Amino acid sequence: MERTFEQVLAAQCAPTLAGVKPASLFRWQTRDGHAARGTMRAWKQTMKPMGLRMQVLKICRLDDAFLIYVYRERQLNALLADGKTQDFLKETGYLPGDCGSMLEQLSLRLGAGGEFPHEIGVFLGYPLEDVKGFIRHAGRNFTCAGCWKAYGDPVQAQAAFSRYHKCTTIYLKLLARGVPLRNLIVAA
Secondary structure, eight states, X not given: OOOOHHHHHHHHXXXXXXXXXXXXXXXXXXXXXXXXXXXXXXXXXXXXXXXEEEEEEEEETTTTEEEEEEEEHHHHHHHHHSHHHHHHHHHTTOOOOOHHHHHHHHHHHHHXXXXXXXXXXXXXXXXXXXXXXXXXXXXXXXXXXXXXXXXXOHHHHHHHHHHHHHHHHHHHHHHHTTOOGGGTOOOO
């Protein structure tokens, strides 16, 4: 049975919808690409007044799969405005710009078919130290793993993993009880 967009959105983006995390990324595959586009348009309109944005970063036309990025624009702009983050993205080949232009560059990298752009962790709100550590150590020698592989303070990382897991569990329970997901979105 195919999960609904709302179910996948809740399962993959609850911490972002709750305002606990700046952004989330998920893959949604459906049998009907045309209907999927309508569903995504409707959700974009639902989220916009609450300070959330949704953008398709990549489409796989072979299996009607979408790589969807959900983010809180203010929080993402603050992350991308950080000097150390800007320096890191510049070192990895990004041209300076606003949130929209940076996401466009990320989308192009995802669609290029080459090596996966691991700097995506920055866009998901992972600590810069962990993103750099993952790239430097090729995913090995991490201090702990959960939602991402951490290379810095394992206690801080585990606390974040726990918050995200708890948030997702609560959202999924409420959704299963019939609470509409749009009622669970925390406005910015």
